[in-house]
Amino acid sequence: MSLKNARVLIIGGTSGIGLGVATAVAERGGIPIVASRRQSSVDSALSTLPDNARGATVDLTDPTAPDRLFDEVGAIDHLVYTAGDALALAPLSALTPESINSFLLVRFVGALTAIKVFAPRITSGGSITLTSGTAAERPGLGVLPTAVCGAVNAMTRALALELAPLRVNTVAPGPIRTPLWDTLSETDRQAIYDQFASQLPAGRIGEVGDTARAYVYLMEQEFGTGVVLTVDGGSTLS
Structure with missing residues (x-):
């Protein structure tokens, strides 16, 4: 299935992997629609994308927001969900009900709510692609x-x-250089990247483009569903 002229809604599409997916969709002649919480993030992403790209804001902490998003963007051919706040690298002893709920709200509840709203409105032959991880x-x-x-x-x-x-699949990225690591200092972040690179069979940290191609593949292929596609540089092999 070609992505030419396909309308692809990417929730979380203004940075990192999501923006990489939007770029890859545009390169294949598709129409990326990037959605994020902040209008400034949407504007920044659109400045890097072709003129046919569109943008919208959606606050996933508001359960009614996906309905309003549909009213704004209309029917789509593919839904991609990459939204996620910075990684919560806290041990169990440091977690609070608030931090747990916040993490689940964006990455899981938000995804399920968006799917409930958009799945009935995805055109025939379309797909949903989610994001998990290794x-x-x-x-x-x-x-x-x-x-x-x-x-x-x-x-x-x-x-x-x-x-x-309707096909539903997931990409499970391994260690990827994205803004999700930005809560760490630059020194700590680079140390983690170097550690990953030394341990991975691929010999380097993953880049956004490595993962974006996996989302494109899952949209363009027409037979696989229920697939969790791992793109991790070999991190799960040992």
Whole structure:
């Protein structure tokens, strides 16, 4: 399936992997629609994308926001969900009900709410592509990322059955250089990148473009559904 002229809504599409997906969609002749919480982020993303790209704001902490987003953007061909705040690398002892709920709200509840709103309005032959991560298989980042990644993977398989023939898949990135690591100091962040690079069979940290191509593949292929596609430089091999 070609992405030419396809309308692809990317929730979380103004930075990192989401912006990489928007760029890749545009390169294939598609129409990326990037959605994020802040209008300034949307404007910044649109300044880097072709003129046919569109943008919208959506506050995923508001359960009515996805309905308003649909009213604004209309029917779509593909939904991509990459939204996520900075990684919560806290141990169990440091978690609070507020931090737990905040992390789940954007990465899991927000995704499920968006799917509920948009799935009935995705054109025939379209798809949904979610985002989890290799923490589901290698729980080294703490309980919250591990739990959410595992939940998204399970949700993908359940929705692939419930929403069939609409295809529902997930990309599970490994160590990728994205703004999600920006809560760390530049020195600590680079140290983590160097550590990953030395341990990965691929010999380097992943870049946004490496992962963006996986989303494009899952949109363009027409047979796979319920797939969790790992793009991790080999991090789960050992």
